Amino acid sequence: MKEGPVISSIAALMGDPARANMLSALMDGRALTVTELASAAGVTIQTASGHLAKLDAAKLLKSERQGRHRYFRLSGDDVGAVLEGLMALAQRTGAVRVRTGPKDTALRHARVCYDHMAGERAVALFGALREKDWIEGDDDLALTAAGRAFFGGFGIGVGALESGRRPVCRSCLDWSERRSHLGGALGAAILASVIERGWARRGQGRVLAFTPPGARAFDATFGL
Amino acid sequence: MKEGPVISSIAALMGDPARANMLSALMDGRALTVTELASAAGVTIQTASGHLAKLDAAKLLKSERQGRHRYFRLSGDDVGAVLEGLMALAQRTGAVRVRTGPKDTALRHARVCYDHMAGERAVALFGALREKDWIEGDDDLALTAAGRAFFGGFGIGVGALESGRRPVCRSCLDWSERRSHLGGALGAAILASVIERGWARRGQGRVLAFTPPGARAFDATFGL
DNA sequence: GCGATAGTTCGGCTACGATCGAAGCATGAA
């Protein structure tokens, strides 16, 4: 077998506290600058620059320059998925202190996972979409004709999503709920729409804060 | 956020080549001794013993003594899931050499994932079980009445499985197929039955070698 | 041109951890 070195090189990159902090700071899907990531990791900018160069070389991150800034983001949702898996492991093995503060409650209720919704509300949404037969399939999910029509009425053009290379529907394991929620291009479009409509706004970190009327509108729209 | 240290401590454990080799050697679900794991990792026994003590303390492994042997196995399928996720990442980022030898083909066709089946055949089985409405649900899978009857006739008592603490059905992402297959207590029972009936036997490493009549019987039984 | 800000590269320090030899404990066999 000896496939150890292959996975260890990647695990080792995640195994440094500074890099792990950077990666989890990027888990909300936003792109951050070197300076911001250095602050998140608690190291100087030079150190952060070195770490980021390694993560970039290993293709765990992708970067783009804008003027004198350089923005980093996760290279894909599979990176986020592994990070969530590690968090789940940390929870089960008791390596994590269960701080159940108000921020934690907010996080469990609704948060951003890479570029789509996660948490109780996202899991409920996923269940409702299946319930109404708007999506189908076990693992490679697909929109039904009814679902296509519904999202068209909601203002999301499915055709445009399908022209991209990214899968439209993708199930993503939810760290806190231990059930799936919707990722993929459609998941991203839903989150974008929710924010654009003012139903929710991004709070600190990964928290997604729904307004009371926004929450009602969300539930009514998707029949929760 | 600063949840970095939590995940980094676990990732760091997987980030050492020797430990990663041991973990991937354990991915077939078998329990191995210190000596066997030392040989798999290519280190001396003392070194291996130290590594195993760490993995055990972090609850990634569990151990049991039998006479003067000490057997280690993965502490749960969630550990295997993270390892599979890392392999998938390694594949996408190109950190892995794609050796497509005969052994690799066999591995893709059918292999053991912790204690249940994986590979093409397992993914096909999972699809068939859904197709026939023997299992249902999106993420927290459940057996239907028909499925319960079928497995009873097959010789697997579902009632006994349900009395355990382990979930009966659990979907597990397949590393090579990028789709789900069936894990959980039922998945384990199916693999055990397949081996007991002589339909397949465990080859080198994780390979699961079906005999020609065994493959036909398997397909006929599950309607593939 | 100048200064200011953002990021990279270099060099040296430091510390942690992987490794193995050797000795120490258990368990099982004779």
Added chain:
DNA sequence: TTCATGCTTCGATCGTAGCCGAACTATCGC
């Protein structure tokens, strides 16, 4: 008991990798 096997602990060595200060490059605004 005595010996052999399987594993653990101790101690010392050695590399590697993280870290920061300092110098360097690039972009922006003036």
